[in-house]
Amino acid sequence: MKNTLIICFAVLLFSCSPADKNKTSHEADNYVQSEGTVNEADIAEVYYFHGTRRCATCKAVARVAKGYTRINYEEEIKKGLVKVMEIDFDKSGNEALVEEFQVTRSGLFVRTVINNHETIYNLTEMAFMNAELHPDKIREAIKMEIEKVL
Numbered sequence: 001m002k003n004t005l006i007i008c009f010a011v012l013l014f015s016c017s018p019a020d021k022n023k024t025s026h027e028a029d030n031y032v033q034s035e036g037t038v039n040e041a042d043i044a045e046v047y048y049f050h051g052t053r054r055c056a057t058c059k060a061v062a063r064v065a066k067g068y069t070r071i072n073y074e075e076e077i078k079k080g081l082v083k084v085m086e087i088d089f090d091k092s093g094n095e096a097l098v099e100e101f102q103v104t105r106s107g108l109f110v111r112t113v114i115n116n117h118e119t120i121y122n123l124t125e126m127a128f129m130n131a132e133l134h135p136d137k138i139r140e141a142i143k144m145e146i147e148k149v150l
Helices: 002-015 056-072 074-079 095-100 124-130 135-149
Strands: 032-037 043-050 082-088 107-114 117-122
Touching (some): 043 056, 056 074, 056 082, 056 124, 107 124, 107 135, 124 135
Antiparallel strands (some): 032 117, 043 107
């Protein structure tokens, strides 16, 4: 009986531990959705996708992402180095972006192009977990991806 309890405790302990304890939640490798080669100038694009109807958390993600990017990268936006876009995936005309980003629900993505190498970072899960109580985590993740381009 005692051995059974010890084994159950060990299984529970290891099954709830992160796979790689050396990685932080802000490391880019955790967020890479896709990579490829493109023929474009270096740029960072922040995309917030949503449906026509949005919950409070969806609105909070949009507010944090758009607000942070527009305030902190105002000059870079004017120069065309950074873009921030809000896309309603229910509206006609947005199908190409929805397909490119593989959007099936509300989401936050950062697309970077550096030396013709495109990477799409999916920040959705992290953003929705932190939008209302820890918005600085979203700001930090967006900053980390944008700064790679600048």
